[in-house]
Each structure stands twice: as structure tokens, then as C-alpha cells.
Amino acid sequence: xNGYTLEIITPLKSYKFSDVVHTLCPGESGYFGILKxxxxxxxxxxxxxxxVKTAKEKIDFSCSSGIVDxxxxxxxxxxxxxxxxLEDIQEVK
Amino acid sequence: MANxxxxxxxxxxxxxxxxxxxxxxxxxxxxxxxxxxKMEISRPYSHNTQELICRILPQVSPLDITLVEKREVKNxxxxxxxxxxxxxxSFNSSVIRLAEKEISRLGKDNVKLFCLGxxxxxxxxxRKYNVKEKYFDFWRDMSFQTASEISxxxxxxxxxxxxxxxxxxxxRFKTLSSQELVxxxxxxVDFTSNYNVKNYNYDYEPGQKQIVSKxxxxxxxxxxxxxxxxxxxxxxxxxxxxxxxxxxxxxxxxKDLKLEFNKARQAAITTEMLEIVGGAEALVD
Numbered sequence: 261x262n263g264y265t266l267e268i269i270t271p272l273k274s275y276k277f278s279d280v281v282h283t284l285c286p287g288e289s290g291y292f293g294i295l296k297x298x299x300x301x302x303x304x305x306x307x308x309x310x311x312v313k314t315a316k317e318k319i320d321f322s323c324s325s326g327i328v329d330x331x332x333x334x335x336x337x338x339x340x341x342x343x344x345x346l347e348d349i350q351e352v353k
Numbered sequence: 354m355a356n357x358x359x360x361x362x363x364x365x366x367x368x369x370x371x372x373x374x375x376x377x378x379x380x381x382x383x384x385x386x387x388x389x390x391k392m393e394i395s396r397p398y399s400h401n402t403q404e405l406i407c408r409i410l411p412q413v414s415p416l417d418i419t420l421v422e423k424r425e426v427k428n429x430x431x432x433x434x435x436x437x438x439x440x441x442x443s444f445n446s447s448v449i450r451l452a453e454k455e456i457s458r459l460g461k462d463n464v465k466l467f468c469l470g471x472x473x474x475x476x477x478x479x480r481k482y483n484v485k486e487k488y489f490d491f492w493r494d495m496s497f498q499t500a501s502e503i504s505x506x507x508x509x510x511x512x513x514x515x516x517x518x519x520x521x522x523x524x525r526f527k528t529l530s531s532q533e534l535v536x537x538x539x540x541x542v543d544f545t546s547n548y549n550v551k552n553y554n555y556d557y558e559p560g561q562k563q564i565v566s567k568x569x570x571x572x573x574x575x576x577x578x579x580x581x582x583x584x585x586x587x588x589x590x591x592x593x594x595x596x597x598x599x600x601x602x603x604x605x606x607x608k609d610l611k612l613e614f615n616k617a618r619q620a621a622i623t624t625e626m627l628e629i630v631g632g633a634e635a636l637v638d
Contacts, residue, residue, distance in 0.1 A: 267397075269397050269398045269401055270398060271394070271395040271398045271399075271497045271575050271578055272391075272394060272395070272497055273394060274394070274397055274398075287558065288558070288559060289558070289559075299556055300554060300555045300556065301555060301556040301557070301558065302405070302409065302555055302556075302557050302558075302564055303556075303557075303558040304558065304559060304563065304564055304567060325567075327405070327564060327567065327568060327571075329401070329405055343401055345398060345401055345402060345405070345571070347497065347501070347571065347574075348497075
């Protein structure tokens with residue numbers, strides 16, 4: 261698998277993507293991208309659009325503020341996954 | 354004949370009550386299932402939020418985060434979760450009884466109440482308790498937003514030092530036939546027993562303190578959401594059982610009334626026959 265696992269979790273629904281190539285997130289100081297092997301980080305998110313690009317598709321979500329927990333650094337022996345915690349999310353068609 | 358008519362009307366009325374209680378039981382069963390599904394969906398959010406807080410919090414001074422700050426307790430906040438409607442057995446009365454017990458233990462003047470549901474709001478307002486906030490008529494269209502608003506009200510009270518500790522009393526769903534009445538501490542939040550001491554190297558943006566300060570209210574809100582769902586499931590389960598009992602009782606009453614009706618009808622027939630025979634004998638004479 262070339263990508264990583266991404267989970268977008270809200271109190272009302274959850275999405276899980278495997279083999280994610282790139283995710284664009286609205287950070288408090290501007291948009292940033294997450295590729296495989298990103299440094300382990302915990303970052304606050306503001307309202308905006310999250311774009312998820314997997315090997316097969318690209319999906320956009322409009323989201324509330326939240327937090328992203330990135331566990332992708334191969335230097336650490338922790339599960340390779342990115343978790344986005346949000347209060348609300350809507351898929352943009 | 355008047356007795357027969359009266360009995361027949363009573364049978365009809367109890368039968369229609371039985372139909373209503375049967376329908377209410379079925380509606381309650383469907384609502385329990387829906388609330389259970391919502392509770393299941395919210396669990397990963399709750400788990401991940403708590404896990405993240407437990408990972409970061411040991412690296413931050415507790416004095417920097419208001420919502421974990423332990424202070425001398427002078428004023429208590431008590432969240433009492435009841436329903437808006439009755440017909441649910443002892444669901445509401447048991448919550449109110451425990452709340453009253455707690456209030457008398459802590460002192461009536463030291464407790465500020467946050468009443469959720471019409472039953473507790475009316476009960477405590479009428480008796481001149483110190484009701485700080487009342488929320489009702491939200492159960493039917495309850496959303497996560499409702500839980501957020503309620504949580505924000507007691508978070509604000511805690512931050513403004515109007516209350517030094519907040520507890521919640523509600524019915525926790527165990528099975529369809531049993532609910533557990535619980536009292537839990539909500540504020541200040543205590544994660545010490547769950548701390549993840551394994552410290553990985555993370556980059557934080559903007560900083561650990563800001564992230565935890567944002568995460569803890571989210572955690573409290575999702576806890577509130579789950580407690581509301583637990584209480585709602587328990588209410589509907591209690592209603593389901595109450596309505597099942599009512600349906601069974603109605604069945605018994607109908608059985609007794611039918612027996613009484615048949616006896617009365619038989620007595621009327623016997624009387625009529627005796628009258629006919631008596632009349633015929635009088636004609637022969």
C-alpha cells in the first residue's frame with residue numbers, strides 16, 4: 261500500500277479511507293497537505309474544506325473546526341494513520 | 354339491561370386503551386433502537402478525543418487549563434436529566450429522588466441546578482430550588498447541537514467560578530428491562546487514571562495548551578451527548594416496559610369484564626325465560 265489510512269470522525273458519522281495519497285486540511289494558519297510519512301503532528305483545524313485524494317477518487321468535505329492527529333512517521337513504531345476529529349462535516353458534491 | 358350496556362361500554366373502552374398502550378410500546382421499542390444506533394456511532398469520537406487528551410495532558414500544567422483545575426468546592430452544579438413526558442414507570446421519580454437526596458446532603462443553597470426535561474424543570478422550579486438553567490421540549494429533535502449548547506452553559510458557569518464542581522444524574526441504559534441510576538462527575542474533568550505515559554515525539558500547532566483547551570470542551574460535549582442518548586434510551590425502554598405491563602393489565606381486565614358480561618347476560622336470559630314460563634302458566638290457570 262502506497263498511501264495511508266485516514267479516518268474522519270464526528271459524533272454523528274465517520275468516514276474511513278485506505279490508501280490515501282494526499283489530504284488537504286484547513287489549519288489555523290493556512291491550508292496544509294498530508295502525504296505518507298508526514299511528521300507526527302497534532303494540529304488545530306478551522307472551518308473550511310478538507311480534500312481527500314485516494315488512489316481511486318478525490319472527495320471534498322466542508323467541515324467545522326477540529327483537530328487532526330497524524331501518526332505517520334516511520335521512525336516511530338505506531339500505527340500509520342491520520343485521524344481527523346470534527347464536530348460536523350458535509351460531503352461537497 | 355343497564356348493567357349489560359355499562360359492561361359492554363367498559364369492555365370497549367378498555368380495548369381501545371389496550372390498543373393505544375400496544376402502539377406506544379411498539380413506538381418506544383423503535384425509538385430505543387434508534388438511540389442505541391446513535392450512541393454506537395458517537396463512540397469512536399468520544400474514544401479518540403479522550404485518547405488524544407490523555408496523550409497530551411501530562412505534558413501541560415493543569416493550572417493552565419481551567420476545566421481540569423481542582424478548587425475548593427463551595428458551590429455545586431447538578432445536572433438532572435429527566436424526560437418531558439410521563440408513562441415511563443419510575444423513570445423520572447427515581448432521578449428526582451436521588452437529586453433531592455444529593456441536594457439535601459450538599460445544602461440547598463450551595464447547589465445550582467441544570468434541569469433537562471420538563472419533569473425535573475417543573476418539579477424543582479415549583480419547590481423554589483436554585484434552578485440555573487432549564488431545557489425541555491428538545492428530546493424529539495435532539496441533535497449534537499443541543500448537547501453542545503447545554504454543555505456550554507455549565508462550562509461557562511464553571512469558568513466564571515459560579516460552580517466549583519459539576520455532577521450529572523441520569524439513567525444509564527443497561528438492558529431493555531433494566532436501567533441504572535448513576536451520578537457522575539463532569540467538571541473538573543479528571544483523566545489521570547487514563548494517562549498515556551508513552552511519549553512520542555509530536556509537533557503541535559499552535560501548541561499543546563491550545564490544543565488541549567480546545568479538545569476538553571469537545572470531550573465534555575460528546576460525553577453530554579452520550580448521557581442524553583443513554584437517558585433517552587432508558588426512558589423509551591422504561592416506557593416500553595410500562596406500556597407492556599399496561600397492555601397485559603388491560604388484557605386481564607377485559608377477560609374479567611367479559612366474564613362478568615356473560616354472567617349478566619345469562620342472568621338476564623334466565624330472568625326473561627322465567628317471566629315467559631310464569632306468564633304461560635298464568636294463562637293456563
